[in-house]
Amino acid sequence: MAASAATAETIAPDSVAIEDMQLTQSLTGAAGDPVAGREAFADRKRGNCLACHVNADLDSELFHGEVGPVLDGAGDRWSEAELRAIVVNSKDVFGEQTIMPGFYTLNVGVNVDEEHAGKTILSAQEVEDVVAYLTTLKED
Numbered sequence: 553m554a555a556s557a558a559t560a561e562t563i564a565p566d567s568v569a570i571e572d573m574q575l576t577q578s579l580t581g582a583a584g585d586p587v588a589g590r591e592a593f594a595d596r597k598r599g600n601c602l603a604c605h606v607n608a609d610l611d612s613e614l615f616h617g618e619v620g621p622v623l624d625g626a627g628d629r630w631s632e633a634e635l636r637a638i639v640v641n642s643k644d645v646f647g648e649q650t651i652m653p654g655f656y657t658l659n660v661g662v663n664v665d666e667e668h669a670g671k672t673i674l675s676a677q678e679v680e681d682v683v684a685y686l687t688t689l690k691e692d
């Protein structure tokens with residue numbers, strides 16, 4: 553068998569089924585790591601979430617975009633299943649017109665360069681890590 557980072561339990565991007573704006577099942581079958589998720593969130597080459605979202609927990613990072621809602625308290629406003637659906641494919645939650653990218657979908661639009669064709673922006677593990685991190689963002 554070919555070596556692969558994906559385990560048998562990993563749900564492929566084209567098998568993800570978001571229903572009622574929720575995705576209850578973990579993409580990896582395991583819980584994410586909020587510390588790794590915080591890094592992926594801030595990493596300009598991975599989540600790059602700060603390009604569009606203010607997040608007080610990452611105040612030390614320069615430049616927070618304001619295109620999307622402030623994410624402080626996102627863990628109070630949304631359930632884990634909703635947060636997973638938002639990160640996996642925001643269009644299934646906010647509608648086709650949203651400018652937020654889907655981070656675990658192959659349906660990313662027509663202007664995809666060769667390097668990114670057939671790939672998701674985040675891996676299944678990174679999605680689970682980011683979701684675990686988002687659930688820690690509570691209003692204090």
Ligand code: HEC
Nearest residue numbers: 599600601603604619620621626629638646650651652653
């Ligand atoms: C290109 C800009 C953009 C990027 C990049 C982006 N988002 Fe968003 N996000 C939005 C917009 C805009 C909305 C509001 C929904 C809408 O109206 O389309 C949103 C909504 C959300 C919400 C719901 C917010 C709330 O409380 O109402 C969450 C959670 C979220 N994004 C998480 C993330 C995460 C995590 C990342 C990185 C993995 C990310 N976003 C990257 C633009 C972006």
